[in-house]
Amino acid sequence: MxxxxxxxxxxxxxxxxxxxxxxxxxxxxxxxxxxxxxxxxxxxxxxxxxxxxxxxxxxxxxxxxxxxxxxxxxxxxxxxxIALFPGTETMLRTLRDGRLQLALVSSDSEANARRLLGEAAAHFSWFDCGASIFGKATKFRRVLKRAGVAPSQAISIGDETRDIEAARAAGIACGAVSWGYAAPKALRALGPDLVFERMEDIASFLCGDAEERTGEA
Structure with a gap:
């Protein structure tokens, strides 16, 4: 979907x-x-x-x-x-150009997140930060409500097992990246919907859907 x-x-x-x-x-x-x-x-x-x-x-x-x-x-x-991973800003801009809404849910503060993202922060429509270590599912549900999006239309992308667990609890799809804190093997063991090996793979996959929606409009 x-x-x-x-x-x-x-x-x-x-x-x-x-x-x-x-x-x-x-x-x-x-x-x-x-x-x-x-x-x-x-x-x-x-x-x-x-x-x-x-x-x-x-x-x-x-x-x-x-x-x-x-x-x-x-x-x-x-x-x-601390720097953004190479290709992050380009990937985010490509998603926004593909008419996807972007949100950030992090255990860090919104102020830290915005400073880290720099100009790339402008690509995000929603920030819900300060999540507890096991509290992301609640944040996901709140973002869905604010964005007016059904769970079936959302995907979370993270690098830890708790990101996958929170997505499952919130009823949304989950993607895992292979370059973060958790080992790829540990992430794959939880059966995420998608595993991204490279930053550019995120836009390549998700913008295929966006292009289909644009063509249908």
Whole structure:
């Protein structure tokens, strides 16, 4: 079915922030008293789901919102160290030119997201940021309502297992990118509707639907 709304994640999907995260995660671990991440832990964590990662790092559930707020503040101080993945702006512009509505749902703040996106922020019609680690499904439903789009007409695109789980909970299709935080094998194990190997593949696939709609208009 053709999609009319594409809901993007930010970190690991559009923004290349994994390196920044690894450079700062152990300082955050020390501050909030959870287990540090050793170099040998990284690949195993990339194959784990969000709940398993929280358990492995021994993060108390009640601390997660506090840690998330701290990470947003910390990230705002280092946005110059984080760039969009190559081809991101072109891909977003191609989708908008194809008459697709774009939304951003992220655990980061809207201010950080807009600063990171720069001029590319103008391609988005909807921002719903500050999502909790397990709260994206609610955000997806809210964006659908604001956009006036049925779940069957929307697809989310992210880089973590929780993005796929949230899309399923919200009743929308899900696409996974292979270049983000989670290992591609872990994402494929959850059976996403689409897996994108390259940034340009997103527009190539989704704009095929858009061109069909334009031809029918």
């Amino acid at each position: 053709p999609y009319s709304l594409v809901i993007f994640d930010l970190d690991g999907t559009l923004a290349d922030s994994f390196g920044w995260f690894l450079r700062h995660v152990n300082d955050v671990a020390d501050r909030f008293n959870f287990r540090r991440v050793a170099d040998g832990d990284i690949e195993g964590l990339r194959h784990a789901g969000s709940r398993e990662i929280v358990a492995r790092l021994e993060v108390p559930t009640w601390k997660i919102p506090v840690i998330a707020r701290h990470m947003r503040r910390l990230k705002s101080e280092h946005l110059a160290d």
